Amino acid sequence: MKTPPPTLPSYYVGLMSGTSLDGIDAALVAITPHSPPKLIATYALPMPQSLHNLLLSLCHAKQVSFAALAEAESAFCQLQANAVNALLAQQQISPAQIHAIGSHGQTIEHAPSGHHGGPAYTLQLDNPSLLAELTGCTVVADFRRRDLAAGGQAAPLAPAFHQALFGRQQSEQLVLNLGGFANLTWLPSDTSIPALGFDTGPANVLLDAWFSKHHNGRFDQNGVWATGGQIDQALLARLLNEPFFHQPPPRSTGRELFHLAWLENKLTGNESAEDVQATLAELTAISVAQGIQHLPIASNRMTLIACGGGAHNAYLMARLATHLPNAAFKSPADLGWPEDWIEAGAFAWLAHQRLHNLPGNLPSVTGASGPRVLGGIYAH
Ligand SMILES: Nc1ncnc2c1ncn2[C@@H]1O[C@H](COP(=O)(O)OP(=O)(O)OP(=O)(O)O)[C@@H](O)[C@H]1O
Numbered sequence: 001m002k003t004p005p006p007t008l009p010s011y012y013v014g015l016m017s018g019t020s021l022d023g024i025d026a027a028l029v030a031i032t033p034h035s036p037p038k039l040i041a042t043y044a045l046p047m048p049q050s051l052h053n054l055l056l057s058l059c060h061a062k063q064v065s066f067a068a069l070a071e072a073e074s075a076f077c078q079l080q081a082n083a084v085n086a087l088l089a090q091q092q093i094s095p096a097q098i099h100a101i102g103s104h105g106q107t108i109e110h111a112p113s114g115h116h117g118g119p120a121y122t123l124q125l126d127n128p129s130l131l132a133e134l135t136g137c138t139v140v141a142d143f144r145r146r147d148l149a150a151g152g153q154a155a156p157l158a159p160a161f162h163q164a165l166f167g168r169q170q171s172e173q174l175v176l177n178l179g180g181f182a183n184l185t186w187l188p189s190d191t192s193i194p195a196l197g198f199d200t201g202p203a204n205v206l207l208d209a210w211f212s213k214h215h216n217g218r219f220d221q222n223g224v225w226a227t228g229g230q231i232d233q234a235l236l237a238r239l240l241n242e243p244f245f246h247q248p249p250p251r252s253t254g255r256e257l258f259h260l261a262w263l264e265n266k267l268t269g270n271e272s273a274e275d276v277q278a279t280l281a282e283l284t285a286i287s288v289a290q291g292i293q294h295l296p297i298a299s300n301r302m303t304l305i306a307c308g309g310g311a312h313n314a315y316l317m318a319r320l321a322t323h324l325p326n327a328a329f330k331s332p333a334d335l336g337w338p339e340d341w342i343e344a345g346a347f348a349w350l351a352h353q354r355l356h357n358l359p360g361n362l363p364s365v366t367g368a369s370g371p372r373v374l375g376g377i378y379a380h
């Protein structure tokens with residue numbers, strides 16, 4: 001790993017496996033001082049069904065055996081290494097040319113306020129030592145726990161990257177990630193105002209769980225199934241009654257709160273399955289719109305940059321557009337960064353921040369007591 005002269009780009013690989021458990025995203029990113037990061041190449045490796053099931057069972061387990069944890073961690077790490085090695089082979093780049101891999105790991109549980117008065121924690125399954133051995137690259141990992149230790153939520157972390165990528169523009173910018181969960185970043189045009197961001201609530205996590213309960217397959221392609229349903233206003237009101245939706249930022253959430261059983265508890269049993277799917281999409285759209293209402297946005301002209309897998313769900317996007325009539329929707333692809341690759345890109349950028357001892361968090365977002373250098377280095 002040789003440090004290039006300051007004007008030459010350095011290369012990082014960002015690895016993200018989100019809460020949807022759909023696969024590993026590996027993004028090769030070039031970072032040049034004083035310029036926004038650039039996406040060079042990508043590689044997506046779907047998660048085998050057996051690993052998906054194992055990880056999902058860990059997320060909802062009351063008790064976990066160490067052997068099951070080790071099995072999941074090792075299979076997950078091998079999949080990450082396969083993604084990195086395939087990406088580098090495809091680009092004909094050697095591991096020595098990579099400054100570092102930024103590995104998010106797999107979130108198993110996220111309890112930034114602790115459970116029942118216990119200590120705060122956030123758990124990402126990861127094995128950066130093994131990843132360094134399997135790839136021949138330096139690995140940066142464990143990005144969330146320093147922010148948590150500084151009193152923050154440890155999430156969302158992507159807003160700092162959104163700011164590095166999209167900068168501040170004349171119009172107010174909102175970046176909406178529609179992953180398993182949805183998180184929002186506000187980049188005000190006034191540079192003296194800090195960026196804000198928070199999780200708005202569930203996105204694909206409930207849509208996917210309900211869809212796969214009723215179909216073979218993991219998700220509702222383009223929201224076609226939801227389109228055939230009607231929004232059930234009574235159910236929607238019961239779903240929105242959850243205190244999380246009324247909590248002021250900083251806030252973040254995960255599968256420990258929003259999961260299939262949470263939804264099933266709110267059903268009377270008389271709803272049609274399609275109507276539930278349409279209502280879940282509405283829950284996401286409304287919780288995003290309500291989140292935006294709480295931001296001190298000065299102008300009513302705003303750009304909304306939608307990213308994450310949910311940006312492909314035409315039904316969900318149409319419901320969002322209905323609730324946000326003042327927003328001009330923009331694809332990050334028009335800005336050189338396709339919607340599916342922002343989060344993996346964020347972890348490449350976070351690895352760069354770590355190697356340069358620069359902060360990775362935004363205290364205005366996470367609520368941490370100050371900026372912190374995030375993650376640990378596993379040098380190769
Ligand atoms: N064509 C599509 N139509 C509908 N939904 C889609 C489509 N493509 C992807 N999705 C949804 O996007 C999900 C994957 O999104 P993404 O990869 O952003 O999630 P993630 O990485 O788990 O997110 P996060 O970490 O932000 O929670 C899929 O599980 C699916 O629900």
Ligand SMILES: CC(=O)N[C@H]1[C@@H]2OC[C@@H](O2)[C@@H](O)[C@@H]1O[C@H](C)C(=O)O
Pocket residue numbers: 018019107110122154155156157158159177179180181182183199252253254343
């Ligand atoms: C604890 C955790 O893994 N949270 C994820 C999840 O997925 C979306 C949302 O909830 C966000 O808070 C976060 O991911 C992104 C990458 C973030 O930290 O910005």
